[in-house]
Amino acid sequence: MKLSGADILVQFMEDEGVEFIFGYPGGAALHIYDAIFRQEKVRHILVRHEQGAIHAADGYARATGKPGVALVTSGPGATNAVTGIATAFMDSIPMVIITAQVPTAFIGSDAFQEVDSVGITRPCVKHNFLVKDVNDLAMTMKKAFYIATTGRPGPVVVDVPKNITDPGHKIPYTYPESVSMRSYQPIVKGLPGQIEKAVELIASAKRPMIYSGGGVVLSEASIEFTEFVQKLGFPVTNTLMGLGAYPATDKQFIGMLGMHGTYEANLGMHECDVLIAVGARFDDRVTGEVKEFCPHARIIHIDIDPASISKNVRVDVPIVGDIKQVMTDLNQGLRASKKQPDKKALEKWWKQIDTWREKDCLRYDRNSALIKPQFVVEKLYEVTGGDAFVTSDVGQHQMFAAQFYKFDKPRRWINSGGLGTMGFGLPAALGVQLAYPDAPVACITGEASIQMCIQELSTAKQHDLPVKIICLNNRYMGMVRQWQEFFYESRYSHSYVDALPDFVKLAESYGHVGMRIEKPEDVESALKEAFAMKDKLVFMDFVTDQTENVYPMIVAGKGHHEMQERELA
Amino acid sequence: MRHIISLLMENEAGALSRVAGLFSARGYNIESLTVAPTEDPSLSRMTLVTRGSESVIEQITKQLNKLVDVVKLADISDGTHIERELMMVKVQATTNDQREECKRIIDIFQGRIIDVTDKSYVMELTGDGDKLDAFIKTIDQSSILEVVRSGATGIARGSKSLRV
Numbered sequence: 001m002k003l004s005g006a007d008i009l010v011q012f013m014e015d016e017g018v019e020f021i022f023g024y025p026g027g028a029a030l031h032i033y034d035a036i037f038r039q040e041k042v043r044h045i046l047v048r049h050e051q052g053a054i055h056a057a058d059g060y061a062r063a064t065g066k067p068g069v070a071l072v073t074s075g076p077g078a079t080n081a082v083t084g085i086a087t088a089f090m091d092s093i094p095m096v097i098i099t100a101q102v103p104t105a106f107i108g109s110d111a112f113q114e115v116d117s118v119g120i121t122r123p124c125v126k127h128n129f130l131v132k133d134v135n136d137l138a139m140t141m142k143k144a145f146y147i148a149t150t151g152r153p154g155p156v157v158v159d160v161p162k163n164i165t166d167p168g169h170k171i172p173y174t175y176p177e178s179v180s181m182r183s184y185q186p187i188v189k190g191l192p193g194q195i196e197k198a199v200e201l202i203a204s205a206k207r208p209m210i211y212s213g214g215g216v217v218l219s220e221a222s223i224e225f226t227e228f229v230q231k232l233g234f235p236v237t238n239t240l241m242g243l244g245a246y247p248a249t250d251k252q253f254i255g256m257l258g259m260h261g262t263y264e265a266n267l268g269m270h271e272c273d274v275l276i277a278v279g280a281r282f283d284d285r286v287t288g289e290v291k292e293f294c295p296h297a298r299i300i301h302i303d304i305d306p307a308s309i310s311k312n313v314r315v316d317v318p319i320v321g322d323i324k325q326v327m328t329d330l331n332q333g334l335r336a337s338k339k340q341p342d343k344k345a346l347e348k349w350w351k352q353i354d355t356w357r358e359k360d361c362l363r364y365d366r367n368s369a370l371i372k373p374q375f376v377v378e379k380l381y382e383v384t385g386g387d388a389f390v391t392s393d394v395g396q397h398q399m400f401a402a403q404f405y406k407f408d409k410p411r412r413w414i415n416s417g418g419l420g421t422m423g424f425g426l427p428a429a430l431g432v433q434l435a436y437p438d439a440p441v442a443c444i445t446g447e448a449s450i451q452m453c454i455q456e457l458s459t460a461k462q463h464d465l466p467v468k469i470i471c472l473n474n475r476y477m478g479m480v481r482q483w484q485e486f487f488y489e490s491r492y493s494h495s496y497v498d499a500l501p502d503f504v505k506l507a508e509s510y511g512h513v514g515m516r517i518e519k520p521e522d523v524e525s526a527l528k529e530a531f532a533m534k535d536k537l538v539f540m541d542f543v544t545d546q547t548e549n550v551y552p553m554i555v556a557g558k559g560h561h562e563m564q565e566r567e568l569a
Numbered sequence: 570m571r572h573i574i575s576l577l578m579e580n581e582a583g584a585l586s587r588v589a590g591l592f593s594a595r596g597y598n599i600e601s602l603t604v605a606p607t608e609d610p611s612l613s614r615m616t617l618v619t620r621g622s623e624s625v626i627e628q629i630t631k632q633l634n635k636l637v638d639v640v641k642l643a644d645i646s647d648g649t650h651i652e653r654e655l656m657m658v659k660v661q662a663t664t665n666d667q668r669e670e671c672k673r674i675i676d677i678f679q680g681r682i683i684d685v686t687d688k689s690y691v692m693e694l695t696g697d698g699d700k701l702d703a704f705i706k707t708i709d710q711s712s713i714l715e716v717v718r719s720g721a722t723g724i725a726r727g728s729k730s731l732r733v
Contacts, residue, residue, distance in 0.1 A: 118583060123594050127637040130582070147637060182733060183579055183640040307631035310624065 003173045005134040006035035006165035009098070012141045014041040015175035018069050020060060020434055021045070022053040026073025027113060028100035031165035045434065045463055048455035050077050052427040054084020055453065058093050059428030062414045063389055064435045065220060067094040067148050074101045075113030078159075079120065083421060085155050086124035090418025091241060092218055094153035096144045103163040104132060117159045126154030134164045134171055142176040151186030152305040153218055187304065190321035195329050197317045198276075198300045203339035205274035207296075207349045208234045211257060211286075214241030214417070215279015215303060215323050217410045222246070224327035225278060231334060233346060235353055237265035239280050241417040244407035249386070254353060255362075257560075258286040260399045260550050263361035264353050266560040269294055271352070277301045279323045282312040283418070292559025302326050361552050361565060362403055370545040371520050373397060373472040376527075377404035380442060380470060383527040388440040389414065389432045393425035393449030396478035399550040401444040423452030429467040430460055440468070440531060447473040447541075448497050457510040460537050468530050469539045471503060474546045482549045507539035518543045571600070572626050573652060573723045575731050576615040576633060577641040580606055584638040588615065591636065597621065597629050601654075601720030612640065612733065616722040643731045645723050652697045652723040657683075659715040660708065662690040667712060678704050689714060697721070 003011060009032055013021065022045045025033045036044050047053040050072045057068030068088075072081045078099040088095045099121075102111040118130045127147050129140050137160070144156040202208070210232075216225045222245050229236045229252060236246050237257040246253055255262030257269055269275070275297040280286070287293045293313055301308075301315040302323060309318040319326055364374045377400050380388070390405055391414040392398040398415055407413045414432060416424040429443040450471055460467060472478075480495040504514030513536045517526045523542070530538040551566035578584050585604055592599050600618040607614050619629060626644070634642050662668045662685075671690050675682060680694035694704055698721060705716065725731070 119586070122583075122587060122590055181637075184637050305635070307628065307635050309631075311628060314624075 001173050002170040004031070004035070004165065004167045004170050005137050005160070006031040006167060008134070008137050008173050009141070009160070009165065010035040010039055010042060011173060012138055012175065013069065014039070016141070016145055018042055020057070021069050021071050022047055022057040022060075022431065023071030024050050024053055024073065024077060026077050026100065028074035028102055028162045029071060029077070031162065031167055032071065032098070032100065032160070034167065035165075045430075045459070047427065047459045049453065050080035051084050051423065052453050052456045052459065054081050054095070054097065055087065055421075055424050055427035056431035056456075056459075057095055058084060058088045059391060059414055059431030060435050061088075061093050061095055061431075062428070063411050063432040065411065067096055067145060068431065069096050071098045072100070073113065074099065074117070075115045077113075078115055078117040082120060082124065085121055085157065087416050087419045087421040087424060088155040089124045089126070091214060091416065092153050093155065094148040095155040096141075096148050097155060097157045099157055099159045101130070101159045101161040104161045105163070107161065117157065121157045124155075125157050128157035128159065130159045131161065131164050134169065137164060138173060139176050139179065142179045143181065146179050146181075147184060187306070187320050188322045188325050190302070190319040190326040190329060192329075194317060194319045195326070195333050198319060198330060199333040199337050200339065201274055201298060201300055201317055202232065202276065202334070203337060203341055205234075205341050206345035207271055207273045208232070208276065208341065208346070209268050209272035209274070209297070210234050210236040210276045210278065211239070211269065211280055212236065212242045212245055212278040213239040213280025216242055216245035219279060219304070219323035220410075221279070221324035221327050222410045224324055224331060228327050228331055228334075231331065232341065234276075235268055235350070237261065237268065239283070239286055239417075240402055240415070242280065243402060243413045244410045247408040248406035249408055254357070256402055259288070259554050260403065260552065263359050263552055263563060263565070264356040266552070266554065266563055267356050268353055270560040272297050275299045277315070278327075279303060281308045284312070287312060288554045289557050289559050292561070359565075363566065363568060364548075365568060368520065368545060371517065371523060371542055373400045373474070373542075373544045373548055374404050375520060376470060376472060376523055376542050376544070377401055377444065379524045379527055380444070381405050383524065383531055384440050384442065388412070388442050389429075389436065391415065391425045391429040391432060391441070391443045393445040393452075394420045394422045395446050395449060395480075396474075396482065396548070396550050397444050397446045397449070397472040399479075400472070422449040426450060426453050426467075426469065427456045427459070430456060430463070430465050433465040433467050434463070442468045442470055444470045444472065446478060447471055447475065447500055447503070448477045454506075457507065457512060457537070457539075461511045464535070466533070466535050466537050469537070471539065471541050472544050473500075473503070473541050474544045474548065475500065476546055478548070479550070485549070486555070503539055503541040507537070512537040512539055514539045514541065516541045516543065570623070570626070571618065571620050571646070572644055573646045573650065573721060574617045574619065574630060574633065575643050575645050575723065576617070576639055577607070577612050577731060577733060578615060578636075579638045579640060580611050580613045581638055584613065585615075587636050587638055588617070588633065591632055595628075595632065597625065603720045603722050609733070616720070618721050640733055641731055643725070645725050645731075648729065649726040650723050651726060652721050653695050654698055654701055654721045655719040656694050656701045656704070657717050658692045658694070658705070658708070658713065660690055660692065661688065661712040661714055663688055667709075670709070674704070674707055680704070
């Protein structure tokens with residue numbers, strides 16, 4: 001089969017099993033867009049801004065575990081994509097992004113819409129390529145998918161100059177079934193000696209804690225991980241990225257940890273004697289002050305990325321490997337081991353944790369005459385039966401979603417954890433809805449975040465994507481306002497959101513349904529009404545309490561045992 | 570502590586900037602960096618001299634290993650090794666005294682004079698950094714016209730070798 005570079009790209013996508021390409025055309029990408037036009041297997045989703053394309057592909061990848069694919073043009077197309085690429089990079093999301101480029105003969109001449117895409121994206125990709133010869137195109141694409149989806153996943157950029165896709169130049173094409181690279185061989189299996197050491201350390205634990213992160217989700221290791229936790233009977237806490245990897249409604253789950261984690265999770269970390277970190281990277285929002293972190297604990301750290309081991313916190317038993325494989329081996333090791341953890345000590349430990357739990361650290365004023373954001377999330381949880389895909393933007397609403405929507409399954413909670421990208425939620429929800437057309441998809445957002453990618457309401461209309469937007473509208477950038485209240489004597493410098501649009505009319509102007517909810521007693525019925533509209537995007541503008549803060553909170557420089565709590569009358 | 574890290578990497582465009590970018594993005598020190606293709610033209614060998622605590626060096630080697638273009642890596646300062654750097658020094662050499670003095674000192678340091686004009690000499694010297702520093706200190710400072718140093722390269726002693 002002889003094909004042009006443009007046709008090779010699209011044919012490769014089909015052969016690789018790509019369902020959707022999220023993108024936006026432009027001069028350097030036109031040959032590729034023509035090839036897309038002439039086929040029907042791979043569906044192109046036209047967005048309204050390249051950032052939206054990357055977030056949508058990212059949302060698709062997070063919800064399905066398959067690589068997200070995006071296509072943008074050169075110059076501004078590529079630079080607009082950078083925020084999305086960095087977002088995916090920080091959360092280790094498998095993605096392949098094709099950036100079109102000016103013809104090779106023009107590279108370096110400051111040509112129209114030329115930018116050094118490989119140079120600009122280098123620090124925020126797992127790897128990137130510039131294709132200089134059409135004969136390398138198919139193999140480069142294969143490498144890109146291979147690198148993006150194996151080891152610690154991440155985005156890979158392939159920069160394709162326009163002449164490489166020239167329709168007049170055809171070459172033989174066969175789909176490369178496999179690829180091997182001498183310089184890239186991800187580790188899968190943990191060293192048996194390390195697993196033995198871990199089994200021994202686990203057996204010695206009197207006050208154990210299991211702390212798991214996004215790695216469990218990325219590795220599809222939820223079942224093995226849940227078996228591990230339940231067999232041991234240990235308390236388990238998840239990071240923001242790890243929510244759903246262990247069922248949140250289970251009694252062994254003691255909530256999220258970190259800056260806005262629960263009292264019981266954070267104190268559990270502080271007091272534990274053995275910490276088992278699984279697919280988590282000891283991020284600063286999790287550890288708080290590193291000097292105060294888990295002062296009594298010996299630490300087991302399981303991660304696929306050797307560079308994550310002992311990066312922020314020194315660990316005692318590192319295990320490098322794929323979480324699913326290591327969990328399987330650990331479960332086996334525990335079954336075979338004669339030494340078992342001290343049951344009595346564990347009972348005592350649980351009693352301690354239960355006294356912390358009794359504090360009910362997430363409590364809030366349920367009798368408020370104003371809509372509390374937590375209340376909306378709780379009602380959303382009830383109305384959707386706890387089974388929706390929930391995307392979020394960044395800020396207070398994100399924390400309320402993480403605290404109050406109890407995720408029982410992995411890949412249901414989709415948010416920008418590492419980079420903290422406002423504007424992520426709506427386009428990500430579109431990617432999720434495309435992957436699961438019949439599933440309820442909610443985007444929990446705020447009136448500030450939603451405006452950062454609001455143009456994607458048009459994409460949702462064009463492709464009939466009936467996501468439900470839960471806008472917790474407090475007329476403030478809530479998290480910024482909260483920090484200003486705490487640390488800047490309530491000088492609310494530029495954190496108010498002035499000149500807001502009428503979101504109901506805005507939604508309607510895009511052809512969607514808009515709702516404005518102002519009273520707590522209307523929250524539940526409005527949510528029910530919205531989710532009953534199965535084929536409509538509904539923009540729900542909840543007018544919430546302006547002064548609400550996220551608690552508990554560990555402020556910068558403090559340890560897990562120094563949480564600030566809500567004071568209620 | 571000073572460390573010498575040797576890398577074998579794919580001889581691809583941009584490979585060098587990935588390494589340099591990693592060091593600047595993560596705030597690591599680079600004292601020197603040398604790179605050239607090996608006997609296998611698909612591979613380049615890079616020698617990096619860096620300084621940092623044990624935990625920083627551990628992160629540096631892990632982060633370098635993580636780069637997709639890096640095939641193999643060794644911290645050769647972990648074991649016994651040989652370190653060499655090439656230096657060329659152009660000095661003013663007009664009077665008989667100056668020319669005699671240059672010849673005498675470069676002989677002591679076991680270097681060579683590789684270019685001669687009626688006004689100048691170019692001297693070539695290899696060795697570890699300390700030796701080159703010592704040479705510079707020894708010669709008449711006011712006569713120095715130009716100094717160029719290659720940065721360190723190194724190799725492990727014995728049969729241990731860094732190869733694919």
